[in-house]
Amino acid sequence: MTSMSAASALARPGTAVEFASVVKQYGEHRALDELELNIEPGEFVALLGPSGCGKTTALRALAGLETVSSGTVSVDGNDISRIPVNRRDMGMVFQSYSLFPHMTVTDNVEFGLRMRRIQVTERRRLAAESLELVGLGALGGRFAHQLSGGQQQRVALARALVTRPGVLLLDEPLSALDAKVRVQLRDEIRRIQQELGITTLFVTHDQDEALAVADRVAVMRAGRIEQIGTPEQLYSQPATTFVADFVGQSNQLEGIASEGVVQVLGQRLPTRDPAEGHVLCFLRPEDITVRPANGSGLGTVASSSFHGSFRRTTVLVEGRAVVTQHPASQSYGVGTDVDLVVSATEVTVSAFPAPNAR
């Protein structure tokens, strides 16, 4: 109840964000290489990539904490590249704990309102609503050192949202937290984002996080976006081998391709890739089914691990490990001869040896 009323006070129509040919050069190194990205009003976009891919630089360029070497960053069609950080109307949550240590939680949350010269009664009201929104209404009098890491990041989120910014920027806000708190706060961030309808850019190197919360995920590599799409698109139709390899777990298996069909693990499967001849195929563990061997079998079970609702079984096929996933109710002992059936409707392949293989 309380969070709904808080949401109505803090909500405002989302703003659109556009990166157009944005370049950021650090000496010889190009952190952003003609970056193009459009974020719709109210959309939650995650920037995903390995460290050094430019995702944080992109976020900081939008915040105004980095200047861009060329290109434009626009919000609602207005170029903001020359506007200083403190006038950009962004709310940001940082990776490291960033609460002002000498202020109480309430003072921290009110800071942005103070800067906008909001009068005290309004300030108190908005700060209380914002803290309510993140579920910390009762802790306003505490100092940062009296809070857990998860609570500190919630306060940081309340502080970022209290000014009703046009865009919410999240710079790996969960990476310093325990696994359990991380998942909780992740889901909460998504709930709050949807309640407020705020345009959000979320930087992470954790694919689970990105896939779980974002409307669209942009996989970055070497200062560019390799692929952008819904989590489902990225997972099931990776545009490049880099994406296939980075998002989710993949088996990389040798195959032979010709005319839209690839032969792998003794099966013929469709592929959209134009590559011909010797290729590398990317197969998800859940697309490979294990069957009891009919005769001598395709491979031998090397190991099997329990993951709660499913099992991962590694099968050795001609010396290569193939990871498969199946319901926990099935179980194959180590050394058992098994057959493998690939159920993927389409296989992502790359010329062999894969130039992008990491």
Next chain:
Amino acid sequence: MAALTAPRIGGKPSRWTTTTILGIVGVIFAIPLVSMAEFTLRSTGGGYGFEHWLALIDPENERRYRMLWAGIRNSLLLAPSTVALMLVLLVPTMILVQLRFPRLRRLLELICLLPITVPAIALVVGLAPVYSVISGVFGSSAWTLAFAYGILVLPFAYRAVQSNLQAIDLVTLTEAARTLGASWPTVIIRVIVPALRTGLLAASVISIAVVLGEYTLASLLNRQNLQTALVQVSKSDPYTAVILSLLSLLFAFALLAVIGRVGAGRPQNRTTS
């Protein structure tokens, strides 16, 4: 036998050992202080009394102690001047290095710690020609010694501020304040200075203690301060010199106690989640 060789739980020294060590240390520190106090209470005609203490504030002795009071005045002027110099020059430099030029940190540390390795006498030899210029510009009033003292307190002030800087993530705090709409002056006044409060206070207090105890520079540069005056007075009136030494020692202890209390305040940040 078995009881003697059994491992002690927790690995802490026993209460008895702790008390003995602290007791010995306490006695060693107390002996000179108690001796000084005892000395000042000796009456000229034998026995004990407060006559030497009272003589100090007797208006009749004003002429005799004029130089002493001048020395105290100068030291009390020098202490805040040195602190001001340190706060105005060192602290902004350290903040700037931390935020913008992290690569210069080692160099700044080296420069700031250097004075501790230079003997005071060598410092004076170097400072003498500098002070002939300073006297030309600012005159030779007592506070100009603060320039030299500014160098002297660098190592202490630097360490005090640096340990505070290391305990907080100044870059992130600054960026957070900036994204929330704060201008640079606001960031400094509302975020950086309050976050460094402990370090700044410790640096100031320790600077005051250094200035009040300084003798060599003042003496060799021909200035009067508390310590030079004490030496002068002690030649003719050992009681007064000891009384004031005792008082300045107690004052320094009080200052250090303040640092201790401030330093033992709440931790800056917790990293658990």
